[in-house]
Amino acid sequence: EDSISAMGRFTSVFLSCLSFLLFVVLLPHVSSRPAAVPARRSIVGETCNQIARGDPNVDFTFCSQSLRSAAGSDGADLHGLAIISLKLAVANATSAATRAKALLKGNGLSRYYKSCLNACRDVYADAASDLRDATGMIRSGRLVDARVYISAAVDAPVVCEDGSQEGGLASPLAEEDGDLTQLAVIALAIAVRLG
Template sequence: MNPPPFLLPSLLLLLAAAAAAPHLAGADTLHETCNFLGGDYINYDYCVSTLSSDPAIATADNHGLAVISINLTATNATALRSRADGLAQADPDSFVRAQLRNCSALYAAALPDIRKSADAAADRNYGGATEMLAGVLRVPAGCDEAFKSREGVVSPIRRENDEFSDLASLAKAVNNYMSR
């Protein structure tokens, strides 16, 4: 007995829809979470664009969003530490060099806390992750503050510090949302 001719195209359509479902679920989760956070202090567009930069977002549930947000923060802190080191080596001003080394040390000291935060989120201890991230959020201000001790000197990584602060705030907000 031969199957009806419409059965094969219907089956293929059903399989295609099933394959797309995780992507849609990840997108729905992302938009729902960012919409919720957008009501507070996290910009919706920033939330969506930042978290969407990780390909794992396509199939992520809320737990995945919590972990992804911290991983993005860790990657940024590592890059910022390296940038501060590189600028310190190249700057002719000994004061600026010293402050950049201080910034590098602050970010280096924050990395273990960011990793602990990631471990806590992976274990679904979102409250613990949030607490660790709260401490990490002091790093950019500490870095920028060191430059203010000399009049007219501005941190050459101020913009990057602001970006890190935004990322860490997003990670904290996502994990705080999950802890409720």
């Protein structure tokens, strides 16, 4: 019995030591995992902070909320954020072109107002196409070309607004104009940071 009792105590002490050793060895790895997730998430905040500080056309809250609203942004790297920002800008430009087309169906529109809506529809459709092309260019590593196409899309809201203002009218797509300006500038700034 003494040898069985001694063996039991030895086993108990051995298991306690082994458990402690595993705890000490694994603790740094377990405690570092939660820190890795916030570090990944912070890329959105860091990126938006840099962009908003560098461009008065970009609001930090708009940038961070827009990027964080997109699937995959939590774990994205800078390349992923570039793709996400371009997809958001494409969706905005496409929606604006569709809205301009719908507004054209309204009754009693002046000839000038219709010409403004047609111009807005066309520049937003072109911007959506340019942004789609830029997405493919980013994916294939053609960063300089992508920046040229994104820059062209940045001008679309200006063209839409200028046409309306020249005729003394408010832009029929004022909200879309502001959103696309910010989304395209965000995409451009991220593309510049890629290299």
